[in-house]
Amino acid sequence: MSSSIYDLKVMINPVRGGQKPDYFSRPEAEKVLRFHQTVPSYRPTPLVALEELAGKIGVGGIYIKDESERFGLNAFKALGGTYAMARILGRKLGLPEDKLDFGYLSSLEARNKAGAFTFVTATDGNHGRGVAWGAAQLGQKAVVYLPRGTARPRVDAILETGSEAVVTDMNYDDTVRLAMQKADENGWYLVQDSAWEGYTEVPAWVMQGYMTMIYEALEQVNEKGLKPPTHIFLQAGVGSMPAAVLGFLVNDPAIEQIKAVILEPHNAACIYHSAAHKDGKRHAVKGDLQTIMAGLACGEPNLIAWDILRDFSYAFVSLEDYFAARGMRVLGHPVGSDPRIISGESGAVGAGLLTLLMEKPELEPVKDQLGFDEGSRVLVLNTEGDTDPGNYIDVTWNGKYSLPNGRELTYHLD
Ligand SMILES: Cc1ncc(COP(=O)(O)O)c(C=O)c1O
Secondary structure, eight states: OOSOSSSEEEEEOSOOOOOOOGGGSHHHHHHHHHHHTTSTTOOOOOEEEOHHHHHHHTOSEEEEEEGGGGGGTTBSTHHHHHHHHHHHHHHHHTOOGGGOOHHHHTSHHHHHHHOOOEEEEEOSSHHHHHHHHHHHHTTOEEEEEEOTTOOHHHHHHHHTTTOEEEEOSSOHHHHHHHHHHHHHHHTOEEOOSSOBTTBOHHHHHHHHHHHHHHHHHHHHHHHTTOOOOSEEEEEOSSSHHHHHHHHHHHTOTTTTTOEEEEEEEGGGOHHHHHHHHTSSSOOOOOSOOOOSOGGGOOOSOOHHHHHHHHHHOSEEEEEOHHHHHHHHHHHHSOSTTOOOOOOOHHHHHHHHHHHHHHHOGGGHHHHHHTTOOTTOEEEEEEOBSOSSHHHHHHHHTTOOSOOOTTSOOOEEEO
16 A cells, blocks of 8 residues: 555646756757667657547547557667667767767677677666667677566566566665666676766766657647647656656747646655655655556656756646556547557556546546646657556456545645
């Protein structure tokens, strides 16, 4: 059970604004995209408008960016790992960042010049799979550490790339410290998707890599003749992905007013917890971080990400696991002619929250505070597919993590 007595905790960010992060500007995103386009399996992931669902729940639009199709890896994460590894190799080879080419970096010539690299990382699954896959494609080695309790299919997906995968007896944050120690001991390159004092360059590259997802999404909104989104749901682990996406959005005058709502599971809500302190600083949450949203089970916010999320998020939300399960069922069982989307625990939480907010009368004050009405157009990033297939079946077939029956959902609004 969660430690929270509320199903949902919501905090509207009282002060928004600050220095815009030039690291996440459109010109930077274009360099990243150009690199990703050189990855052989690159193609833009789909953006689908769920028109019938939008009509049914009473919003103006629901746009799902479906990252379950990214590079055939079932999650968005390889966007970051591949870009960071390319930057590391590019530096060794003296290549400027706008000349990075995946084909060249994986060529025999480049490997002979750059030498053999071992990349190391800690992961709850998706990031490590991306690093392992990218390293294998680049003809380099990867060693991946995973926290205790990692679902077996996530470990197997890493082993299948030929990389080493080690399940520790620690939680996520301690596993990151172990990976850092192994990098120091062995002269390996740490490719971590979080930043802390003294370790910011590589994670900033990882975060830049994620911009391809939002860059493509906005292009697709335009191409399809859709109206721009008014809201975006951003699910946070350490906050790298949401901060990269939000950093990009606030740099774009056409969409900087979008309301970004940060979502986290109660037991790992380090961004919410940091915001709740109201001192502008990062604060960790401790413990085993238990949640079905494995990708979000992180207790320590990314140093770079926190400043962006603190300054530009519209609201912070912490919630129970069954919001994610609800989203998995909703997206897997479409209304009318809407397409079916396979969405895993960390990918589905936005859809789960949106449908419940619009449906449950007891959540109306929350809906109003977040500014949802019949004109709202919501961008949801389905950041993963069924990365834990056993749990996917348990949730969608067997009704695991169902809504609490016979009582109203409770919330705390700050
Ligand atoms: C599927 C999925 N969604 C969202 C996230 C959150 O990303 P971040 O940890 O950068 O906040 C992760 C992180 O691993 C993830 O795997």
